[in-house]
Amino acid sequence: MSSRVIGQSRPAITASHLRTDPWWALPITVVIVIGSFLVYSTWAAFQNAHYFAPPYLSPFYSPCLYRSCLHPSFAFGLPDIHVPIIGLLSPAFLILAGPGLFRLTCYYYRKAYYRSFWLAPPACAVPDVKRNYTGEAKFPLILQAFHRYTWYLAVLFIVMLTWDAILAFRFPNGFGIGVGTLVMWINVICLAAYTFSCHSCRHVCGGYVNAFSKTPVRYRAWHFLTRLNERHPMFAWLSLFSVALTDVYIRLVSIGIIRDLRII
Numbered sequence: 691m692s693s694r695v696i697g698q699s700r701p702a703i704t705a706s707h708l709r710t711d712p713w714w715a716l717p718i719t720v721v722i723v724i725g726s727f728l729v730y731s732t733w734a735a736f737q738n739a740h741y742f743a744p745p746y747l748s749p750f751y752s753p754c755l756y757r758s759c760l761h762p763s764f765a766f767g768l769p770d771i772h773v774p775i776i777g778l779l780s781p782a783f784l785i786l787a788g789p790g791l792f793r794l795t796c797y798y799y800r801k802a803y804y805r806s807f808w809l810a811p812p813a814c815a816v817p818d819v820k821r822n823y824t825g826e827a828k829f830p831l832i833l834q835a836f837h838r839y840t841w842y843l844a845v846l847f848i849v850m851l852t853w854d855a856i857l858a859f860r861f862p863n864g865f866g867i868g869v870g871t872l873v874m875w876i877n878v879i880c881l882a883a884y885t886f887s888c889h890s891c892r893h894v895c896g897g898y899v900n901a902f903s904k905t906p907v908r909y910r911a912w913h914f915l916t917r918l919n920e921r922h923p924m925f926a927w928l929s930l931f932s933v934a935l936t937d938v939y940i941r942l943v944s945i946g947i948i949r950d951l952r953i954i
């Protein structure tokens with residue numbers, strides 16, 4: 691039974707929190723990793739070069755939509771887009787918005803960046819740095835609810851990246867498998883695991899079902915997705931690394947700094 695008498699106020703605690711463990715390590719790590727990814731992906735998107743090393747196409751530039759692309763993804767191509775000051779708008783900018791919005795509004799990443807970048811709160815049992823956090827009930831954060839629609843967009847990208855990974859077997863001299871082929875397939879698997887472990891995907895599959903006993907196929911799919919969903923944070927990080935490292939690999943091969951090893 692509690693020793694505190696009902697109505698008695700709590701003892702005054704002057705410390706802002708009582709945590710003594712290194713709780714700050716996680717938010718700092720998140721800032722470094724996500725910050726590095728943002729810097730690298732923006733830099734890579736501006737390059738508009740070295741994103742194709744036959745038969746490998748960087749995921750940052752897929753699908754490559756301009757007629758002038760080093761490896762156009764479709765027979766029809768968009769004319770190059772020039773914008774003032776920047777000049778030619780790299781094809782990467784046309785497509786990064788899709789996966790970018792999906793990640794930006796992801797439930798897991800929200801938690802990560804609310805804590806690490808906005809310090810609202812930085813960790814459990816540590817108070818918010820800014821006191822006027824209003825949650826996601828008002829503009830602009832209410833727009834985070836659109837995450838469920840960005841999921842459909844993300845699935846389209848998985849289809850296109852899978853097609854690129856299939857093309858990664860098609861070398862100029864015929865069928866083959868290189869280290870780059872494996873790199874591209876690992877990337878697609880990580881991205882697919884992230885996309886299909888999404889909470890919205892689980893809802894698309896199992897939501898609105900009143901009796902799973904009447905929809906055994908949906909139940910089995912929902913059950914499988916639930917197990918994936920439990921690992922969603924891990925897939926979020928793995929796919930972030932895989933997409934950046936795939937671009938780095940293809941870029942280095944394209945520049946000639948490393949040679950792609952042909953396995954078959």
Ligand code: FES
Pocket residue numbers: 792793796797798799837884885887888889890922
């Ligand atoms: S919840 Fe993370 S991608 Fe949907």
